[in-house]
Amino acid sequence: MNILLTRELKTCFExxxxxxxxxxxxLTGAGKAFTSGIDVKYLSTVALGELSQxxxxxxxxxHLRRMIKRTQSCLRAVDQCEKPAIAAIHGHCLGAGVDLSVCCDIRYSSCDTTFSIKEVDMSLAADVGTLQILAKSITNHSxxxxxxFTARTFDTNEAQQIGLLSRVFDTREAVLHAAINLASAIARKSPVATLGSKxxxxxxxxxxxxxNFNFVSTWNSGMLLLKIL
Known part of the structure; x- marks a missing residue:
């Protein structure tokens, strides 16, 4: 994942x-992995090169804060998209890849996927989703x-234990098939209802x-008047 990809991701989801x-x-990966994370070459050349000047x-x-905020805005475009987003994960999902998947509403994975919240190994705190979004909904804080803290790799079993994944499938093809079927099921529902729910x-x-109760009562007082219901 480099700056070009994240910018295109933002444009696409907007x-x-x-x-x-x-x-x-x-959302899925076109190659052998969902994503292997941030482009380290970009960080070590372009980003650090700018700072050296x-x-x-x-x-x-x-300057560094602005760069981080730009990257955050790119991935948050997935989180803030008005349409439900489903991540179909396979292969590797590392570092910023976990952040990207966390910005999706639903996450499916193939059973052979390996994960890592890699930022500690890069002397960073994860700053584009994992600690900001997933931390509020995990099921196993320990x-x-x-x-x-360890940045070690973990499998789909542990990913399910912390609440990162909802379902795991045998193959990449099965993951994508299930994700598309789920998308079709959601698409048949009222778009007003799915938007309001998200x-x-x-x-x-x-x-x-x-x-929350005050917010939803105000929201539904307007939405329940629509003929689409």
């Missing part, structure tokens, strides 16, 4: 979000912290129960 012909998105440490920090789920992630 367009899909408003595309009236699209109701669900399935700045003398002042404060300005370096500001195991999740172990995986974060917005409510996102809102609930960051607000109290009282706020």
């Amino acid at each position: 367009q899909l979000s408003i595309d009236k012909t699209c109701r669900v998105v399935v 700045i003398d002042d440490s404060a300005r370096k920090a500001l 195991l999740f912290r172990e995986l974060v 917005i409510q789920l996102h809102y609930a992630r960051d607000h109290s129960s009282d706020d």
